Amino acid sequence: MIISVILIIALIYLLIGVLFVPFFYAKCIRHIDETAKGSSIGFYIIISPGVIVFWPVLLRKWRKALKEQAYE
């Protein structure tokens, strides 16, 4: 029982991550990492699994970066 619940939660978490990927590449990545500018498609493919897993970290980084830019 507990294991089913954990599995379902993990699945939902990862699904949100999948949905986050296109949004991240379109809106966020240029605010949090300048180096990413002009990177190859291969680069985006290779970091995608990480974006799916670590989306909350990136989301928080993006929001922080936006706030800092608003101050400037």
Added chain:
Amino acid sequence: MSTAYSAVGWNRQKKIYDGWIAAFCISYLALFISLTLLFNSEATFETILIRSTSTLAVLLLHIILSIGPLTRLNKKFMPLLYNRRHLGVTMFSFSAVHGIFGIIQFHSLSNTNPLLSLFLSNTNYGSIPAFPFQALGFFALIIFFLMAITSHDFWLHNLSPIVWKTLHMFVYAAYILVVMHVMLGVIQYEKNPVFVLILFTGSASLIILHLLAGLKERKIDKMKFKLQEDGFVYVCEADEIEDSRAKIFCIDQERIAVYRHEQKLYAIHNVCKHQGGPLGEGKIVDGCITCPWHGYQYLPHNGQSPPPFKERVSTYDVRVNHNKVWLNPIAFAEGTEREGALL
């Protein structure tokens, strides 16, 4: 240290390195498969796949974990370190094939979800001889997965180096899980003790290597520097430092690399901005201090990466007097120009 990211930062050396990895893995698999067919002709395709990839992954894991201490003990092993992460991703790929086929082979035939079946088909969590060892393999695989997907430099920068390093230190936890997975699995499947013996030898050599390397580090750190003169500490004789190389000194918990370059001595902080590699264990290439781990470069006289790169490390003052090298352990701001000491 690139101006834009690429998928894989291949250069000539890394291609050679990866060629060796591929050759090694293919030869191992070929040897394993031929031996199995020769001595155990009833083995099915799935069994061969599961066993060849798992043993290859464990072998690679031992190689990966011994590279760190080996390079500390002898510089000759440095080239192995240069592209260790490709070795890591390769290891993960083989263990993933093993894990996925293990799940298919043992858990996909029942009508429960295979992942549930992995945890629930055997619930002898309180027993050692019948322990559900596959769950241990699963958690090890998750750790290897997290390490593999964060192996790009993008993650080093965006998860912050501390988080990244901590995550990658979990490789030791994963190693322990793998050892238990194999030990507890083997006692259920095999009567032959050879496998346990091989793994025991592997673990013992890893532990000994790490202890030896640790002892060597401690000796450097414990060196007492007593002679002082207006802030400068006597560290060594000038001719103890080879040309284009460095010696590392640990003063007040700070590691400082003193480099010899074109008849001058320069001192910079020993910690590379990339992943904390030991700059003093590298050498000077094209006039730049070059990190032994992945080749980030810094100019000796100001600790700055040559443009267009932006990394900077702290610099220190050095003096030479009658062949004696004196070092001031108070750091200048990262990237500060120091003229060095003429020999």
